Amino acid sequence: MRGVNSTLDPRRTVAELQELRRLTSDEQGAQRVAFTPMWVKTREWLRAKLAALPLETHVDAAGNLWSTLKGRSEKSLLIGGHMDSVPNGGWLDGCLNVLAGLEVLRRIDAQYDHQPPMTVRLVDWADEEGARFGRSLFGSSACSGNLDLAEARKLVDRDGVRLADALAGVGVAFENVKDSRRELANAAAYLELHIEQGPVLLDLGLPLGVVLGTFGVERHAITFHGQAAHSGSTPMNRRRDAFLAAARMSPEIYEIARRHGGVGTIGSCTTKPGIVTSVVEDCRITLDQRHLDAAALATSLAEARAASGRFASEGGVDVAWERLWNIEPVLFDPRLLQFCEESILETCGKVHRLPSGPLHDAAEVARAGVPTVMMFVQSLHGISHNRIEDTSEEHLELCVRAFDRLAEKTLQAFA
Numbered sequence: 349m350r351g352v353n354s355t356l357d358p359r360r361t362v363a364e365l366q367e368l369r370r371l372t373s374d375e376q377g378a379q380r381v382a383f384t385p386m387w388v389k390t391r392e393w394l395r396a397k398l399a400a401l402p403l404e405t406h407v408d409a410a411g412n413l414w415s416t417l418k419g420r421s422e423k424s425l426l427i428g429g430h431m432d433s434v435p436n437g438g439w440l441d442g443c444l445n446v447l448a449g450l451e452v453l454r455r456i457d458a459q460y461d462h463q464p465p466m467t468v469r470l471v472d473w474a475d476e477e478g479a480r481f482g483r484s485l486f487g488s489s490a491c492s493g494n495l496d497l498a499e500a501r502k503l504v505d506r507d508g509v510r511l512a513d514a515l516a517g518v519g520v521a522f523e524n525v526k527d528s529r530r531e532l533a534n535a536a537a538y539l540e541l542h543i544e545q546g547p548v549l550l551d552l553g554l555p556l557g558v559v560l561g562t563f564g565v566e567r568h569a570i571t572f573h574g575q576a577a578h579s580g581s582t583p584m585n586r587r588r589d590a591f592l593a594a595a596r597m598s599p600e601i602y603e604i605a606r607r608h609g610g611v612g613t614i615g616s617c618t619t620k621p622g623i624v625t626s627v628v629e630d631c632r633i634t635l636d637q638r639h640l641d642a643a644a645l646a647t648s649l650a651e652a653r654a655a656s657g658r659f660a661s662e663g664g665v666d667v668a669w670e671r672l673w674n675i676e677p678v679l680f681d682p683r684l685l686q687f688c689e690e691s692i693l694e695t696c697g698k699v700h701r702l703p704s705g706p707l708h709d710a711a712e713v714a715r716a717g718v719p720t721v722m723m724f725v726q727s728l729h730g731i732s733h734n735r736i737e738d739t740s741e742e743h744l745e746l747c748v749r750a751f752d753r754l755a756e757k758t759l760q761a762f763a
């Protein structure tokens with residue numbers, strides 16, 4: 349590849365991330381919640397940086413900010429991230445992707461004298477986190493076409509503000525958000541860099557990883573129904589204890605994940621009547637199972653269902669399931685996975701392939717049919733959505749270099 353890294357300055361990315369942190373964080377962490385004044389200020393700051401390049405910049409129908417460096421071909425290489433954060437969030441989640449993408453744009457612009465072989469576009473997705481309205485991936489799902497408008501129309505924040513009104517406040521008309529889809533018209537490939545948000549790369553001692561795809565998710569509520577009875581007068585062998593049956597699900601979920609891979613979590617448990625002097629009549633638990641492989645996910649779910657029926661009948665209680673939400677696994681593009689792996693190997697000599705547990709905007713773009721890949725950089729504590737989120741400066745610089753290589757390989761191959 350000619351002249352790669354000639355003008356790339358990963359240290360500038362680190363400095364800009366630090367600048368952004370000073371501007372948009374307090375002692376509790378990052379405060380760039382989507383559609384708030386701080387988020388607007390964040391975008392103004394980003395726009396000032398973008399203005400130094402010969403880009404066309406606009407906000408689309410869903411509030412996503414697009415910056416386009418026109419190339420010799422209309423076909424576009426997309427690079428994305430999100431400037432919004434959760435309240436009290438980390439300094440890297442989302443904005444690392446955007447600022448690394450900005451540095452890659454600078455390098456491409458300089459190297460190709462303002463006219464790369466194909467068009468390159470940087471997107472800052474609106475409200476990836478869903479922190480305020482409880483709906484993640486808002487901007488990217490509007491763009492991919494997967495946003496359920498009827499569902500989104502009902503969303504309100506804690507203060508009773510409707511999503512539609514919050515959007516109007518930043519100049520976005522709710523009923524038109526899916527017009528964002530037109531932005532993908534010439535999309536040839538989509539690349540996203542992200543902090544891992546988990547401890548896998550940390551535990552392996554590796555700076556960078558290739559992301560295979562995002563987990564499919566099955567989310568259910570399981571309610572066991574028994575009989576309330578006095579805790580003093582009811583002999584142990586006469587009880588129909590809903591909690592006993594529900595509790596047996598916990599080790600079972602670990603066993604299922606051990607057998608088939610993936611992860612499983614019982615994240616909540618509520619009991620009725622929920623008093624110290626009564627056997628539990630109703631016990632409702634929630635189950636969240638995730639896997640990269642659709643068949644393995646289906647098997648894991650089927651086994652959990654079968655186990656719940658077994659525990660119910662053994663305990664003389666009933667069980668009912670209610671699906672809360674589900675999404676299919678999203679697998680990234682094999683050719684881009686290869687480019688990503690090569691880029692990492694050329695940059696630091698070691699690589700690991702891993703799935704992503706959390707969802708990302710990249711999953712939405714992939715679901716829209718655009719070849720997609722993500723790269724992860726190590727998270728120092730394996731923790732995200734927390735002010736202690738961190739990555740070493742050395743690894744931040746490495747990820748910008750590797751991500752730039754990935755962009756260049758993609759540019760050459762897809763032009």
Ligand SMILES: [Zn+2]
Nearest residue numbers: 441442476542
């Ligand atoms: Zn993120």
